[in-house]
Amino acid sequence: MQHLSKSDYLKFRVHPAFLWYQKHSPNVLPKPTDNQKYTFQQGDEFEQYAKQLFEGGVEVAAEHYDFKEVLNQTRQLLSGEWRVVFQPGFMTDDRLYCRSDIIEKTDTGWILYEVKSSTSVKTSHLFDLAFQKKVLQQLGHTVTACRVLHINKFYKRKKVIRPESLVAIRDVSEEVAEIANKVDKEVAEAQAVIEQAEADDHPAFAGNLAEWMPIYNHIHDVADDSVLNLTSIKPSQVKEYFFAGIESLHELEPSSALNDRQKWQIRATKNGSPLIDGEKVKTFLDSLQYPLYFLDYETSAYAIPFYEGVKPYQQMPFQYSLHKLDSPQSPLEHYEYLHTEKNNPAQQLTESLLGDLGETGTVLAWFDKFEKYCNRTLADFVPEHKDRLHDINKHMKDLRIPFANFGYVDARFGGSTSIKNVLPVVVPQLSYKSLGIQEGGAAQRLWQQVVFDSVDGGEQVFNDLIEYCKLDTLAMVEIYRVLLAVAGLESVKTQSSLF
Structure with a gap:
């Protein structure tokens, strides 16, 4: 009989097939990405601060895969006088296994602590603790409380990091007790899944659709027109279509049960060619004033902030790219x-930006809420320039609007208005695929690793960052030119050779 760990159980809660694959065919599952590993690293760093809240604790040092040694060290420590134990492991007779982050002995039993590098308690944390509590209770231990140690979202970095300020503690004992029966039932189901000869991995049976879909797409070659690619699809819709035998977007009608974006995606799919409302696009373009500035930021964010005055995971701009058009026919700067x-x-970024930006015209961004957020953040740290930064926000518009308000809809967008989806369709000669950095998560991670961890290859990373950020704004320029042609204002050949 195979064991069921708490991570196995949490996989089961995402989708029973996730657990089955993990036990029987783990090679088909996607490997952790570099970005995910970097997130794990941040969690490990936060856990070290959380441990500092407990004096006199001792750690079970055995490797996670060495169950026998973990259990042996845990038994020895629990039989001693230790009040706090880090990373103890427990296994029941029916092979339920967990390794807790921290346990603390009281006069009446044990307090379970789960350390999470999020800024709030999530539902999955409750089921994590409930599983641990079940294991300890089956072994005869009394669990007096369950608590989550997470990052204090109100914390601002000081010169010296004080764990008592960084770490928030929330007692979730009642919430954990309320789901105990549900956990008992699910654990039995999970154990049964492990013994099955196979498991149906269709998303209709997912407990967490958003988490399962990337895994399902990794395992299967999902057709572009599959109903599973309906934008913002709900679990209830996945189940409805599955049991009705509906597989293709062509089989759906843009009914009132769907949101506007879903309706337009279905219309575009059935139409087979882009749906374009030239007047709607023209209305947006007429609202712009030259010179046009195309702005994109790259930002840094980390669980434990790098800079004084910064909150956990607060986005701090470290790079920008800016393209400028004085007129439709002017050279691109x-x-x-x-x-x-x-x-x-x-300070340095703001002063450079303000030197490059004029005081008239329109600043264009893709999803301008983010660039506006960045400008407000810069204003907080460089208050002498706050008026100018706030003024930039007043003159900023979102180039995504013609796509977001259905002025330009193409089935190949997949219902998305992300520039990564729009660009390959409307300006196919431009591509991120040949770049050393191809998405924002990698840009953030690599910059932080080079600057703060002193990893090798810094010069290449900096060059790749420049090319990546430059393409983000060049992409906006070329999409803008396509929109001009669509609106009948002007037909300008895209200038991908500029990149």
Whole structure:
């Protein structure tokens, strides 16, 4: 009989097939990405601060895969006088296994602590603790309380990091007790799944659709027109279509049960060619004033902030790319800034940006809420320039609007208005695929690793960052030119050779 660990159980809660694959065919599952590993690293760093809240604790040092040694060390420590034990392991007779983050002895039993590098308690944390509590209770231990240690979202970095300020503690004993029966039932189901000869991995049976779909797409070659690619699809819709035998978007009608974006995606799929409302696009373009500035930021964010005054996971701009058009026919100008030092980039980046930006015209961004957020953040750290930064926000518009308000819809967008989805369709000669950095998560991670961890290859990473950020704004320029042609204002050949 195979064991069922708490991580196995949490996989089962995402989808029973996730657990089955893990036990019987783990090679088909996607490997952790570099970005995911970097997230794990941040969790490990936060856990070290959380442990500092407990004096006199001792750690079970055995490797996670060495069950026998973990259990042996745990038994020895629990039989001693230790009040706090880090990373103890427990296994029941029916092979339920867990390794807790921290346990603390009281006069009446044990307190379970789960350490999470999130800024709040999530539902999965409750089921994590409930599984651990079940294991300990089956072994005869009394669990007096369950608590989550997570990052204090109100914390602002000081010169010296104080764990008591960084770490928030929330007692979730009642919530854990309320789901005990549900956990008992699910654990029995999970054990049964492990013994099955196979498991149906269709998303209709997912407990967490958003988490399962990337895994399902990794395992299967899902057709572009599959109903599973309906944007913002709900679990109830997946179940409805599965049991009705509906597989293709062509089989759906844009009914009132769907949201607007889903309806337009279905219309575009059935139409087979783009749906374009030239007047709607023209209305947006007429609202713009030259010169046009195309702005994109790359930002740094980390669980434990790098800079004083910064909150956990707060996005701090470290780079921008800026393309400028004085008129439709004018030469395209490009400006950029990349911070390469460990100090807070806000001052130097802001001064560079304000030197590159004029005081008239329109600033265009893709999903402008983010760039506006970045400008407000810069204003907080460089208050002498706050008026100018706030003024930039007043003159900023979102180039995504013609796509978001259905002025330009193409089935190949997949119902998304992400520039990564739009660009390959409307300007196919531009691509991120040949770049050393191809998405924002990698840009953030690599910059932080080079600047703060001193990893090798810094010069290449900096060059890749420049090319990546530059393509983000060049992409906006070329999409803008396509929109001009669509609206009948002007037909301008895209200038991908500029990149």
